[in-house]
Amino acid sequence: MRVLLVEDDADLSRQLKAALGDAGYAVDHAPDGEEAHFLGDTEPYDVVVLDLGLPKVDGVSVLERWRRDGKTTPVLILTARGAWSDKVSGFDAGADDYLTKPFHTEELLARLRALLRRSAGHATSTLECGALRLDPRAARASVDGEPLRLTSLEYRLLHYLMMHQGRVISRTELVEHLYDQDFDRDSNTIEVFVGRLRKKIGADRIETVRGLGYRLTPLAGESEAA
Ligand code: CA
Numbered sequence: 001m002r003v004l005l006v007e008d009d010a011d012l013s014r015q016l017k018a019a020l021g022d023a024g025y026a027v028d029h030a031p032d033g034e035e036a037h038f039l040g041d042t043e044p045y046d047v048v049v050l051d052l053g054l055p056k057v058d059g060v061s062v063l064e065r066w067r068r069d070g071k072t073t074p075v076l077i078l079t080a081r082g083a084w085s086d087k088v089s090g091f092d093a094g095a096d097d098y099l100t101k102p103f104h105t106e107e108l109l110a111r112l113r114a115l116l117r118r119s120a121g122h123a124t125s126t127l128e129c130g131a132l133r134l135d136p137r138a139a140r141a142s143v144d145g146e147p148l149r150l151t152s153l154e155y156r157l158l159h160y161l162m163m164h165q166g167r168v169i170s171r172t173e174l175v176e177h178l179y180d181q182d183f184d185r186d187s188n189t190i191e192v193f194v195g196r197l198r199k200k201i202g203a204d205r206i207e208t209v210r211g212l213g214y215r216l217t218p219l220a221g222e223s224e225a226a
Helices: 010-022 033-042 059-068 084-093 105-119 152-163 171-178 187-201
Strands: 002-006 026-030 047-051 075-079 097-100 127-129 132-135 140-143 206-209 213-216
Touching: 002 010, 002 033, 002 171, 010 026, 010 105, 026 033, 033 059, 047 059, 047 105, 059 075, 059 084, 075 084, 075 105, 084 097, 097 105, 127 152, 132 152, 152 171, 152 187, 152 213, 171 187, 171 213, 187 206
Parallel strands: 002 026, 002 047, 047 075, 075 097
Antiparallel strands: 127 132, 132 140, 206 213
16 A cells, blocks of 8 residues: 655654554655645555645645546545644545644554545455455454465555455556555566465465456455455
């Protein structure tokens, strides 16, 4: 899952970037509204954390522009304490959730998980695909109850496939959602990661659809996820 963090406070940005990274997200950071609009316009994020008080272009205007252009990415806005009118204009501009500063990082992470879950149409927090389970709260996955030892990129890959299980996902889409913009993005490396993940979860769980991409499905005989 790839997140765009829009925040002009350097300390808070550093802290949130680290926390999001630890939680398994690929993170891009924009320190002002102009950069935020550009990145949101050109990169396919799964979720956006948007501070409203920003240099150059304010957060509400950025959000309004994205929504006018038809971008439906879930957006959580950060507002200053007591500024209730910010929340109203933020929601009117198309925000999906908000947090008032100061907040606990854990609460931000929980709200992002909920937004991602809702946007992918999942009702429960733990994702299941046959005997495969993934708990985004703990950033852990297991098969038949046996914990999997995954690198952070393998975890991201599995998380994305599980969020979109049953659908064919192209290599390009995976590259765009697993790596942040500073990463050396070579779509051939995706094949390597898929290969490694297959070794850990069972090769037949990830189907290669020739010329199109990959599809995660339960094994024959396992029940479909609820
Ligand atoms: Ca600010």
